[in-house]
Amino acid sequence: MQTPSNFIARDGTTFAQLLEASGGVKAGCTPKKALSGGPMMGVAVASLDVPIQKNTNALTLLADDRVEKAEKEMTACLHCGRCSTICPNGLVPALMADAINMKNWERYETKLYGLECIACGSCTYICPARRPLTQMFKQTKAEILARKRAAQAGGRK
Amino acid sequence: MNQRLNLSAGPHVRDIWSTSFIMKMVLLALMPATVIGIITFGLHALWVILTSVITAVLTELVFDKLTGKPDSWKDGSAAVTGLMLALTLSAETPLYAPVIGSIFAILVVKCAFGGLGKNFVNPALAARCFLLISFPNAMTVYGIDGVASATPCAELAAGRVVDITSMFLGSANGVIGGSILGLMIGGLALWAFDIIHGQICFSVLGGFTLFMALFGGQGFDPGFLAAHLCGGGVVLGAFFMATDYVTSPMSRLGQTFYGVLIGVLGALFRIKGQSADSFSYSIIVANLFVPLIDTYIVDKPYAFRRRALKIRSGEAKKPLSQRIPKPVIALSVIALLSGLALSGVFSMTKSTIDEQKNAAAAAAYKTVLPEAESFESFSDKVEFLGGEVYGTGYGRVYIKDALVGKDAAGNVVGYAVSVTSAEGYDGNVTLSIGVSTDGVINGISFTELHETPGKGMLCGEPAFMDQFAGKQADQLTLGEDVDGITGVTITSKAVVNAVNAGLDFINTKIRGE
Incomplete structure (x- = not known):
């Protein structure tokens, strides 16, 4: 965008209005992607005509979709261990991904503490093989928790 | 603003470091040792290196094309394997050896087990051991300008004094990548840029030095230790072979354990085995332990470390049989049994062997x-x-x-x-x-x-x-x-x-x- 700025805005203001207030898109650029939030944990939005909510912290525009490219660059896991050096929670993402591929949920949960993942995105960012680690963990965590809830609900009956 | 924007799950940015970038950095880090090797050993060393690298890349290219796999030959991992193999060869090696070695490394060790990231041992080292076993004559010709002489490591095994300075610079007889100086430059640079894990290479060197000092028979004699550290590919192994991503454990604890295992095994093989190639074998053996290490030794996340301490201090102690993983027990029992069986066979056959020896001696006297x-x-x-x-x-x-x-x-x-x-x-x-x-x-x-x-x-x-x-x-x-x-x-x-x-x-x- 032309000038990155801070705004105090009411809930319900759309991103498009915010962008206009900040001076619009930089000349010669077409945004390929808009994020509600920052580049790491932000959620992509399909259009700018989305109202902000009380938990919206930022609008990020990307002229270049890095994820699209990363999908093409993806190679096999090298077991380089860069993900485990970067993980703020001390997990070993590469082994967690292996456990997911082998559908070994028990190892994922008890031995690798997979549910401790905070989905910060650091492992995906640093992975030289461009593997979508965080995305896998988010999904797996949701699945495991859903299954647990179902089991609990079943037990209560 | 009505056009559709791209949607995807975050994070939406990626590091510039890609697989091929890392492979290029490793190639670059191997350059000092390669250049010193070529200068020391002459043009033939260059041919050995080129043959090895080109064969490795071509093999992977052909395999990719034949099996319709994604083009993994481009990422540079095959070139790294080829170069590492060449650096472990003598400059006098006939050119068919690197060709066969590279094909073996890429085709059998790497591609047959699933390609990049799936090989079970270090391809370059496996190929070296394969060549050593297959062509013992061609592989053990060491020397500068055709003057044959024993390698420093063989001299060391025979208990003689060796020239550490020439070993350090790489002018001593040995392999192309024998220059400790060149290897140290590359290895430390890789470590400084966080490409290789310090806990692996330094625990290899530490474990090796300590074991050598304790059981090497010459105590903490700096000259003896330095000679052993400079000889037989210890530095090449510690910085470039042991730290191979695919065949080393993932967690920090596991990596330290693995490094010490290599160091101790390497020293043990060298003391007891009297073979100059102890380090290649120790790394390969440790490679085979990696899946086991990765299964059982995993760092605890921060939230769980304090609880683990509590268990250790005795507040919640599990019985011993539950704390030791079952496969470890099973493997120990198997090792014990095979040891007993071997010693049993030895004691049963000892008298016969002695008789045979006496008969052989009598025959020799007669001759x-x-x-x-x-x-x-x-x-x-x-x-x-x-x-x-x-x-x-x-x-x-x-x-x-x-x-x-x-x-x-x-x-x-x-x-x-x-x-x-x-x-x-x-x-x-x-x-x-x-x-x-x-x-x-x-x-x-x-x-x-x-x-x-x-x-x-x-x-x-x-x-x-x-x-x-x-x-x-x-x-x-x-x-x-x-x-x-x-x-x-x-x-x-x-x-x-x-x-x-x-x-x-x-x-x-x-x-x-």
């Missing part, structure tokens, strides 16, 4: 003193036999047995001694020497010779052995009285030293009195 009908042992000289190293200047030589040969009428026709030199390239060399009463050597015969086929074993051929017969001298000199075999310096020396010790024993202790 070197054909005129003798019977042999009498020198029981009064028994204090010279066994135990102590005989004389000075012969190296670690032991007189095993001494006999007087008599003909049918009971007249003395000659003397026979059995001498062992512990300085063979591959352990003991034992031979019998027969000397007639006038001091002329009748001949020599080996009762124990297990050197490299086509190299040290040539000493057991008539071309070498027959040189001794008919010589009448107090001492023989290698190169004058006896022609050594090119490239077999150590064994030739050991044989001549053993013969000299035997001659000295006969002249001073038997005939002299």
Whole structure:
């Protein structure tokens, strides 16, 4: 965008209005992607005509979709261990991904503490093989928790 | 603003470091050692390197095309494998060796197990060991400008002093990537840029040094330790081979454990095995342990570390049988059983083996003193036999047995001694020497010779052995009285030293009195 700025805005203001207030898109650029939030944990939005909510912290525009490219660059896991050096929670993402591929949920949960993942995105960012680690963990965590809830609900009956 | 924007799950940015970028950095880090190797060993080293790298990349390219896999040859991992293989080869290696080695590394070790990231041992090292086993002759020709001589590591194994400075710079005989200086530059740079894990390479070096100091027999002698660290690919192994991503554990704890395992195994193999290639094998063995390490040794996340401490301090202690993983117990039991079985077989067959040895010795005496009908042992000289190293200047030589040969009428026709030199390239060399009463050597015969086929074993051929017969001298000199075999310096020396010790024993202790 032309000038990155801070705004105090009411809930319900759309991103498009915010962008206009900040001076619009930089000349010669077409945004390929808009994020509600920052580049790491932000959620992509399909259009700018989305109202902000009380938990919206930022609008990020990307002229270049890095994820699209990363999908093409993806190679096999090298077991380089860069993900485990970067993980703020001390997990070993590469082994967690292996456990997911082998559908070994028990190892994922008890031995690798997979549910401790905070989905910060650091492992995906640093992975030289461009593997979508965080995305896998988010999904797996949701699945495991859903299954647990179902089991609990079943037990209560 | 109505056009559709791209949607995807975050994070939406990626590091610039990609697989091929890392591979290029590793290639770059290997350059100092490569360049020094080419300068030291000449143009042939360059051909070996080029052949190896090109074959490796081509093999992967062909495999990718044939199997319709994504183009993994472009990412540079095949080139790294090829270069590493070349660096572990001697500059004198004939060019077919790197070709076969690279094809083996890429096709069998890497692609057959699922390609990049799936190989179970380090491809370059596996290929080196494959070549060592398949072409022992071609693989063990070391030397500069065709002057054959023993490698520093072989000299070290034989207990001699070596020149550490030349080993450090890489001008000592050895492999192309033998320059410790070049390897250290590259390795430390990789470590500084966080490409390799410090906990692996430094625990390898630490474990190796400590074990060598404790059990190497020479204590904390800096010269001895430095020589061992500089020789036999310890640095190449620690910085480039052991840290290979695919075949090293993922968690920090596991990596440290793995590094120490390599260091200790390498030192153990070197002390007990007397082989210059101990480090290649120790890394391969440790590679095989990696899946086990990765399964059982995983760092705890921060939230769980304090609880683990509590368990350790005794607040919630699990029984021992539950704390040790089952496969570990099973493996230990299997190791124990096979150890017992081996020692059982050994003790059962020992008496038979001894009989066979005695028969072989008797036959050897007969060969070197054909005129003798019977042999009498020198029981009064028994204090010279066994135990102590005989004389000075012969190296670690032991007189095993001494006999007087008599003909049918009971007249003395000659003397026979059995001498062992512990300085063979591959352990003991034992031979019998027969000397007639006038001091002329009748001949020599080996009762124990297990050197490299086509190299040290040539000493057991008539071309070498027959040189001794008919010589009448107090001492023989290698190169004058006896022609050594090119490239077999150590064994030739050991044989001549053993013969000299035997001659000295006969002249001073038997005939002299």
